[in-house]
Amino acid sequence: MRSSGVAIQFEDVSKCYVRRPRTLKDALSRLLCRFGGNNGSGAPAPPEEIWAVRNADFAVARGETVGIIGNNGAGKSTVLKLIAGITSPTSGRLTVTGRVASLIELGAGFNLDLAGRDNIYLNGAVLGLSRQEVDRHFDDIVAFSGLAEFLDVPVKYYSSGMYARLGFSIAAHVKADVILTDEVLAVGDAPFRRQCLKKFEELKASATVCFVSHDLHAIKRVCTRVLWLKNGRIQFDGAPEPAIEAYLGSVEQDRERNLREARPLQTEPGAGRWGSGEIEVTAVDILDAQGRARSVFRTFEDLVVRMHYQVNGPVHEPMFGMNIYSDDGVCIHGTNTVIKAVPVRLAERAGTIDVRYPRLPLLAGTYWLRAGVTSGNNWNAPYDVRDRAGKFVVQPVQPDEGLIGLDHQWSTAGPVPEAGVLEKRP
Amino acid sequence: MMHDLPRLIRYRELLWTLALGEFKARHRQTFLGVAWALVQPVSMMLIFTVVFSFFAKVSVQGTSYVLFAYTGIVSWMFLANSLSAGLPSIVASMNLVTKVGFPREVIPLSKLLTTGFDFLVGMGVLALLLLAYEAPVSSVLLVVPGIAVIQLMFVMGLVLWGSALYVLKRDLGTMLPLLLQIWMFLSPVVYPVSLIPERYQTLYMLNPMALIMEAYRSPILFGTLPSPGTVTSAFIVAAVVLVVGYAYFKAVEMKFADVM
Numbered sequence: 001m002r003s004s005g006v007a008i009q010f011e012d013v014s015k016c017y018v019r020r021p022r023t024l025k026d027a028l029s030r031l032l033c034r035f036g037g038n039n040g041s042g043a044p045a046p047p048e049e050i051w052a053v054r055n056a057d058f059a060v061a062r063g064e065t066v067g068i069i070g071n072n073g074a075g076k077s078t079v080l081k082l083i084a085g086i087t088s089p090t091s092g093r094l095t096v097t098g099r100v101a102s103l104i105e106l107g108a109g110f111n112l113d114l115a116g117r118d119n120i121y122l123n124g125a126v127l128g129l130s131r132q133e134v135d136r137h138f139d140d141i142v143a144f145s146g147l148a149e150f151l152d153v154p155v156k157y158y159s160s161g162m163y164a165r166l167g168f169s170i171a172a173h174v175k176a177d178v179i180l181t182d183e184v185l186a187v188g189d190a191p192f193r194r195q196c197l198k199k200f201e202e203l204k205a206s207a208t209v210c211f212v213s214h215d216l217h218a219i220k221r222v223c224t225r226v227l228w229l230k231n232g233r234i235q236f237d238g239a240p241e242p243a244i245e246a247y248l249g250s251v252e253q254d255r256e257r258n259l260r261e262a263r264p265l266q267t268e269p270g271a272g273r274w275g276s277g278e279i280e281v282t283a284v285d286i287l288d289a290q291g292r293a294r295s296v297f298r299t300f301e302d303l304v305v306r307m308h309y310q311v312n313g314p315v316h317e318p319m320f321g322m323n324i325y326s327d328d329g330v331c332i333h334g335t336n337t338v339i340k341a342v343p344v345r346l347a348e349r350a351g352t353i354d355v356r357y358p359r360l361p362l363l364a365g366t367y368w369l370r371a372g373v374t375s376g377n378n379w380n381a382p383y384d385v386r387d388r389a390g391k392f393v394v395q396p397v398q399p400d401e402g403l404i405g406l407d408h409q410w411s412t413a414g415p416v417p418e419a420g421v422l423e424k425r426p
Numbered sequence: 427m428m429h430d431l432p433r434l435i436r437y438r439e440l441l442w443t444l445a446l447g448e449f450k451a452r453h454r455q456t457f458l459g460v461a462w463a464l465v466q467p468v469s470m471m472l473i474f475t476v477v478f479s480f481f482a483k484v485s486v487q488g489t490s491y492v493l494f495a496y497t498g499i500v501s502w503m504f505l506a507n508s509l510s511a512g513l514p515s516i517v518a519s520m521n522l523v524t525k526v527g528f529p530r531e532v533i534p535l536s537k538l539l540t541t542g543f544d545f546l547v548g549m550g551v552l553a554l555l556l557l558a559y560e561a562p563v564s565s566v567l568l569v570v571p572g573i574a575v576i577q578l579m580f581v582m583g584l585v586l587w588g589s590a591l592y593v594l595k596r597d598l599g600t601m602l603p604l605l606l607q608i609w610m611f612l613s614p615v616v617y618p619v620s621l622i623p624e625r626y627q628t629l630y631m632l633n634p635m636a637l638i639m640e641a642y643r644s645p646i647l648f649g650t651l652p653s654p655g656t657v658t659s660a661f662i663v664a665a666v667v668l669v670v671g672y673a674y675f676k677a678v679e680m681k682f683a684d685v686m
Contacts, residue, residue: 017684081683085527088680100527108525113451122447125440126526 006097007178007208008060008083013092015078015232019048052078054232056092060225062177065209067223067240069216069247071254074229076212080104080180083210098177098208101127105182106167112156116147116166119155123170137173144199145169146192165192172199179203182212216244217399248298248395255296255393275372275384278313282350284371284390295391299398299405303360305390307371310350315383318344320353320373326403327366338377361405364396430676434529441532445539452540463547467503471496474616486618489647490559493552497646498615498639500548504541505581505635506606511537512585513592514599516682524683531675534589538582545574552646562649569651573641576657580634580664583671590675593682614639634663 053075060066068076081087082094084102109126110119120141124134134141142148145165155163181200203209204222213219219226219240226243228236230250236243288294289302297303305322321336335355337344344353369392372385379385398405453459471492478484479491486494512534516523519533549570556563592598613635622630630636637660641652 081524086524087683102526105521105525109519109522111447111451113455114447118447118450122443125437125443126522126528128437128440128528130439131443 005062006059006095007062007064008097008210009093009095010056010058010082011093013053013056013082013089013094014051015053015075015082015087016090017050017052019050051232053082053089053229056234058227058234058237060208060210062208064225065204065211065223067219067226067243068210068212068229069214069219069226069243070229070235071251075232076229077104077182078232079227079229080182080210080212083178084180096178099128099175100178100180101171101174101176103168103171103179103181106164106171107155108167110155110163110167113154115152115154116158117151119166120170123167124174127171127174127176129174133175141169141173144172144195161189161192168196168199172196172203176207179207179209180212181209183214216248216396220244220399244397248397251395252294252296256294272387273385275374275382277384278311279315279318279346279373279383280310280312281307281371281373281384281386281389282310283308284369284386286369286390286392296393296395297360297362298395299363300359300361303357303392305355305357305369305371307353307355307373308350309346309353309373311346311348315346316375318346318373318375318383319377320344320371321379322355322372323370324362325368325370327368330403332362332367332403336377360394362394363398363400363403363405364394365403366391366393430529430531430672434531437529437532440528441536441539444532444536448536448540449543460547463544464551466544467496467499467548468551470499470503474499478616484617484621487620487648489561493555493559493561493647494618494643495616496552496555497642498613500545500552501577501639501642502610502613502615502635503548504545504577505584506610507544508538508541508581508585509588509602509606511541513588513602516589516593517596530679530682531586531672534585535582538578538585542578549574556646561647564649566645566649566651569645569657570642573638573652573657573660576641576660576664577638579668580638580660583664583667583669585671586675587667587671590678590682593685594678609633609635612636634660634667637663 056079068079070076078087080102081104082089083096084100084104085096086102107119107123109123111122114122120138121131121134125131142151145168147162147166150158150162155166158166200222209222211219211223223240225238226236226240227234228243228247235250236246285293285306285308286295287304287306288297289304291304307320307322309320319337321334323334324332326332368388369390370385370387371389372379372382374382374385449460452462456462458465474495475492478495484491515534515537516530522533523530588598612630613633619627619630619636619640631640637656641656641660644650644652
């Protein structure tokens, strides 16, 4: 394989999906409208055009690892499908040199009734391998998948994890010049994911890779170049860091705009609310350090939760509380005015109370707020408790894993003591 | 089309593997398994023999009705089964077509390998029947594989064309059983061409399947070579259908993933 040269070349490529009326009924109504005088009401909708990719013009050199980022529907998958030859451009020219392995979906084309063993050959053939090539890699594929004992079981009895593992193992052993992946590294359990990433590092050393992912630190880690797509257009083409910055900036703007337009977004439908109602939490705002309403934050930004309340009746020893929950319902933090011994002075009719989190250490994810007010510290008979009273998102800019960015340092403390040294010590 | 063939050849492995997979799955999941290749034409032959030979007393130019009908049925089954399996094949492989790039004709063609296998089994049974009925066995029978190739070309062309059209117009799936039924009764599957009134025979023989069945029957039942005119017209029709069918397939192939 040559180490230089162009592997993928897009020359002003556009892709348009057209939804045409395809049934006799539509065709007839179009016909009737055309001849029966168009009075406006029965006018057929013009064919709906969706430009998935517009005027894409770029070249990928051999050996590059290109990340493609963008919102859902931005055209990322269409770009991959164009490269894979699954669909053809509406206009422009597209050249791809070498064998393409599309890992767009793992195990695409598995025959569910066949055993794992047969599916290795089938999927290998789908990806363009000859029987001899599959034979040669068979043991590696099986070893990598860790499914040796399930080889003779029909794939329909596999768990989804096993399915994906087998799919990845086969795809990873295709000697391809161009590898296309769409979120496929996020499969299976943690050990297998590590194994996948390791294999992927190996693969990308010898191939050109197009990597679609929403996992921005994975993009930052593996890619040498990033394309940011928005509404089918390439907004940015360059080094990963600035591309991701630009993308995140745009995402934040969009989300903030949506937040402003979609107010009040305080309760999700079906979110629980209970209490006797002498005092109500009418709304919960999520603000940044400057007091602007925001819903998208980055790790270590300041965040302020502002609870609006309204007094409806006699209130005794009011106490406010709030919890932050992760998307899967883990309570990450809970606090209230009693724990913190904060005196609560209620306004006459309505007012606000703030909780400030300086340098909020939450990592990427979606978080929910529960807010409430009760009497004393008795949450069994509260005045008002609102589940999912607010929601915010933390962008994946910190590479650490988990929920909280804990402060930590790594150090290597000189040479490691030789084996046995520790035991000899008194 | 010229550069499509080498690409198709590179993917011959997939053709085999898909067919083999289907064969294995069928073998594993049905009680009779591969025996279905045998049961289907033989039982049809028995039914038609009872109806047309015992009840309706159709005369088949002095040969045994069993042989006559069986020849027609095996050849008809190849067409009908190929169309029934081949036409919906692309749509049925949607997850493959929208996720991986490869020459799409591999999918319908792999169906022909399975139905082709059934056809060969049927032909094997025919050979046994010929021996059992002490039919004239001569070197004339050597043209039968040639005729089978002509039929294969015809079927291949239809399946390629039909499977592509099926993606764009799903009505084909509902229409197909009806079309096959009509076509079967307009073909000399279970009755001889001589049953058709003289003045309609030219029209009748415009049906390629009529040409192909006549071409099969001369050597198999009567030990004579089929008329060169029949074979030539059958070949020309089959070649045109194949070329047009494949060209149509390749022309719309790239739309498949967009439409699904």
